[in-house]
Structures are given as structure tokens and as C-alpha cells.
Amino acid sequence: MSVTVVVGNPKPASRTLDAGIRVARALRPEVEPAVIDLVTLGPGLLGWGDPAVGAAVRTVAASELVVFASPTFKATYTGLLKLFLEQFDGGTGLAGVLAVPVMLGAGPAHALAPDLLLKPVLVEIGATAALPGLYLGDRTYADDGVIEAYAQRWAPVVSALEVKHA
């Protein structure tokens, strides 16, 4: 199974990136994830046809498990992440990809955002969004056990779907 982490934080090498990698490794410990830190793609995301953006899209579409990780800005995922998701074809762009929506926030008030706001976009572009959205405290995720509990609960579903998509 190939695994990719897509990071929608406008700051490079962010805690969002770190948390996304942790989620990917917890769900699939035996696979080292590829990482796409969207901010490094720069203005190419504002249009269509940029080669680096196209390569990133192909990497994601060819992955079996993709963690989409975003900080919470104005109570939802970032515009940076949305720009990237707009590069995929509607309905089919993420066909066969198990997509996991992850958001980080300073406090718990926006905990509904991954399931109510981010997951529907992934569904719209055809992903298999079989796991619940995961909301993480951006200062606590490394130690609070939330990622580990999530992985323990949902790794079996990841494995089950791998059987299918193999």
C-alpha cells in the first residue's frame, strides 16, 4: 500500500505536517509515507497546468491511503488545501483512494469541521472516505493519545479496504 500525506498549511514544515505523518504511520506502520507540503508548490496552485502541481496530483491519485491534513482557519480547512483539491476531476479524481480528513486546531470548538466540511470535498472528488474525520489539538497531538486511539479503532478498516484495492 502506498501512503501519502497532503499538508495544507501555508507555513512549511508545520505541526500540521508532523501530525499528518503521525496519523499515516499509525494507520500504516509498515509504510513510510510520501509527503506533499502544498506551500512548496507556490503560485502554480492558482491556475491549471503547472507541472509540479500535476505531479503532486498524480502521486495522490495513485496512492492507496492519503491523509489530508489542514490547520483550522476561520473554522474550516485552508484555502491552500482547497486549491489543490480543485485540481482533481470531480467524481473520479480520487477514485479508489482511501482518504482521511485531519484537521488541527487550538481548541476543541471546531471539532466538527473534518466531518462536516473537509470530508464532503473528498467525497465529491470520488474518494473512499471510510474513516471518521480526525480533529487534533495542535499543541497536544504528539502526546495526548488521540492519534493512537484513532488508529487502533480504524486500522482494521484500512486493512480491510486494502484487500479490496490490491
Add this chain to the structure above:
Amino acid sequence: MSVTVVVGNPKPASRTLDAGIRVARALRPEVEPAVIDLVTLGPGLLGWGDPAVGAAVRTVAASELVVFASPTFKATYTGLLKLFLEQFDGGTGLAGVLAVPVMLGAGPAHALAPDLLLKPVLVEIGATAALPGLYLGDRTYADDGVIEAYAQRWAPVVSALEVKHA
């Protein structure tokens, strides 16, 4: 695999019921689904502890695949269906259940409702909501091929998860 259809239409034996059965059969042709037409549970749904409601909850929680079918009232699922979902324990009530959100409407304007509104409630009570929400035209679903296309696309995911949950 045991399959159940939960019907949240205040009119008994509704098109919602018919459509829900069709979805269940399309996803799992070899299993005859059980049907829970919520309106028949009556005022017992307004409180907690009603024996018939409790039996319905147990049937659903013990199923492997459950289609939750509702008409669209005021741009979302019905209060009748919500009353029933409130009978389940938060986080665990539908653990291990593959839940499929289905809504029917007169026109396409509310097509986002299954994914944006109904699915998150199923997720909140612990379901594995691995399939996208399905929105059906309430006068066209029997013939328009939407159920068949949905089943063709998503039955493999149903089967993959059955392997796991067996």
C-alpha cells in the same frame, strides 16, 4: 452479512421504504433485508425505554449493513429518523455497522444533504460510513439507474468491509 433498512418517513410503506430496500438489495443481492419502518414505533420514540424501540435498536446494532433512508423535509432528514438515532450510544452505538445514508427529494436542490447532514450523525454514533451519501429523486429512483450505478461503484467496498467484520 445481515442487512437492515431503517425508514424515516412519517407515512408508512412509503416510497422511501421502497427505495431503501432497492438500495440494500443492490448492494447485497443475496441477502433479504430486514425493514424497520420507524413510523410504526409511534410515540415510543419520544422517550427512552420503549421495548419495541429497544428491539429495533438491537436489530440495527447487530446488522452488518444498514441503509438509513429518509425523505427530505426542510432540506434535511426527518425528525422521525433523528429520534431513532438518538436511541443509540454516542461513539459506539453503531460500531462495526456499515451505514449508508440515503435521502429522497422531489428535485435535485438538496442533493448535498446526505453527505453534509445525515452522514455526520451516523459517524457520531460510531458507524463505518464508508460509502458516499446517496440522493434519489423520489419519482424517478425506480427507473433512472442511479441506484444501480451506485451499487456497481460501491458494492466492492461493501464486500471488502465484510471480509473484515466477519
Add this chain to the structure above:
Amino acid sequence: MSVTVVVGNPKPASRTLDAGIRVARALRPEVEPAVIDLVTLGPGLLGWGDPAVGAAVRTVAASELVVFASPTFKATYTGLLKLFLEQFDGGTGLAGVLAVPVMLGAGPAHALAPDLLLKPVLVEIGATAALPGLYLGDRTYADDGVIEAYAQRWAPVVSALEVKHA
């Protein structure tokens, strides 16, 4: 200005009711609100045509300011409240009514629910939902100052709209 509080808690005389009255009084101190504790309407809410339900609908539709208050069940408003909202005509049932969505929860995790989930139903039935949704801690609302801060911020908008609707 006539003011009404609609309470969607299946327990009568709940903290939801108390909080709803406090919100109404904070927004309109000079008017004693009418209160509709939906649970007292009983099974009449499960169908159409019940006289007591009809009277409640008329009271709400004739009010200028209505606080719709619900506990948070399964991360959203209650089925009890939804049953009542289904009694209104789509698009026009709450025409000219300034509707305020209020939800109470044990912790902050569902704070997005009033704006993402409850307010759209009020909009669908024609309300003027000019104020942001208000989410209250169900054990802290009486003392934490949240209602007072909300009223201070938004009472001018209530007054401005009264000018119009007078």
C-alpha cells in the same frame, strides 16, 4: 415586539428552557417571552393536524423574535425540535420572523452545530436568521457571561430589524 422561546428538549422544564429564556430576555429585556416547551405537545408532533401543535405553530409564526433552543444530541439539534420545524411551510413558514439558533452542550466540541446545522433549517422555512448561532455550555451558561456578550453584540441588529418589521 412579541418574543417566543421554542424548547426542543425531551425533558420538560429543562436547562435548555432556562437558557432560551435568558437569551430572549437579554436580546429584548422589555418583553416577557412566551415559552413553548415542545415535549408537552407529545405525540401530536408525529403527524399533522394536531390542534395544540397548530396553535404553537401560529404563535411562533406571529412572533417577531423567536429563540430556537435545543440540547446537542449526537452532535446536532434534537429530533423533537425537527418534528416541530417540519410543521411550517417551506420558504414562508417563518417569513418575517427573526430566528435565533441556540444549542447547549456539555463541552465545546459541537460549537459549530448551531451555524452549520440548525440555522440552515430555519433559513429553509423562511426565517430571517440575522444573528450568528449561539452555543452554550449547559452547566456554565448562567454565569459565564456568554449570553450577555452575545446580547451586547447583537441586540442592535435585533432593534434595527424591529424597525423594519414594525
Add this chain to the structure above:
Amino acid sequence: MSVTVVVGNPKPASRTLDAGIRVARALRPEVEPAVIDLVTLGPGLLGWGDPAVGAAVRTVAASELVVFASPTFKATYTGLLKLFLEQFDGGTGLAGVLAVPVMLGAGPAHALAPDLLLKPVLVEIGATAALPGLYLGDRTYADDGVIEAYAQRWAPVVSALEVKHA
């Protein structure tokens, strides 16, 4: 009353822009709206501190009525528009601004998006989002009467709030 139209279409001088101007003029016929076509701001939107972006933010924050117009990409508003909204302070950035969420789509399937998805972001940054979201057919809006009917219904609320904000 100062009026501004913010356009979140990655194509300059789009139908989104045209529709947004029509909505603004219909709600406030006596005022010629300012127009901010976000695509012209370019890569400055990807960070913080760009002077042209800052000027656009100040124009919007100083307006009394702002139409936020976006095409529907992947069933929601664009990343381009979100990048701009992230430039405002949470809770207060649009304080005192009457904000109108408008989205255009090819068909009616995403008609819930303005109220369920775009409006909550405007509310999060402090806007007075007193009008329902408006969803327009991107090939029909100029002639189908939807804008006119919306303006007839809601212009009185715009006027009432102007009294307050004057």
C-alpha cells in the same frame, strides 16, 4: 451605504463577477458597487502582508454591504475566495458588514452550499449574514428572475440594517 462585490473566480471578468454585480445592484440600486476580482491579486493571497491584498481587505471591512460571489468547485466555494477570507481577523474582521453569500453552479445539485458552507465562514469572521445564501444557475442568472425575486424579498432587511449601521 458603500457596497462591494468580492469575486472568487480564478478566471478574471467571469460570469461570477457579472452575477455578483447584479445581486449588489438589485439589493442597493442607488449605489454603484466597488468590485474586487480576487484573481487579480495573484500570489499575494498565498501569504500575509501583501499591500494590494491589504487594501482589498480594508475596502471590504469598510463596506456596509458586501456580496461574496464564488463559482461552485467540488461542491463548495473556491480556494481563491477562502484565501482572501483568511486575511480577516476571526470574530471581528467583518464586524458591521452585511455579507451576502452567493454561489453559481451549472445545475441545482449544490444549491445548499451557500447556506451550509460559505455563510458559516462569513459568520466566523464576524459578518452580519442576515440574508439567506443565494445559489444561481451560471447560465441562467441573467434572465431567470432569481436575483430579482431575492432582492424583492430581502432588500427591506438590507434597508433596515442600514438604519442601524449608519
